[in-house]
Amino acid sequence: MVEIVLGAVMLLASSGTQADSSLNVLAESGKNMYEVLGCASCHGENGEGIDSYPALRGLNKEYIITQLKLFQSGERESSIMNAMAPMSEGHEEEIAEYLSTLVTP
16 A cells, blocks of 8 residues: 555656745655645645644644654554554655645634
């Protein structure tokens, strides 16, 4: 499953799509990962949060990285995030860079 997702990410990254000029390279990669991994389905297209799922936009980059790693290790428990966070392994910094650049209204 992870190989399929990573393959899709690589295909998306190489598709020649125009990058958002307001994002740096790391954040643009994080935006792609956020979309491909399906994070938006719970946390919103712009990290605004949906229903009981928390907003992530504008959060501190180090906080996001730490939380992803805690979910990956199982040290922080959530049935959904313990299943989803491992797919982001190796891309925590990119995703956190993207989310931290989003402005809260």
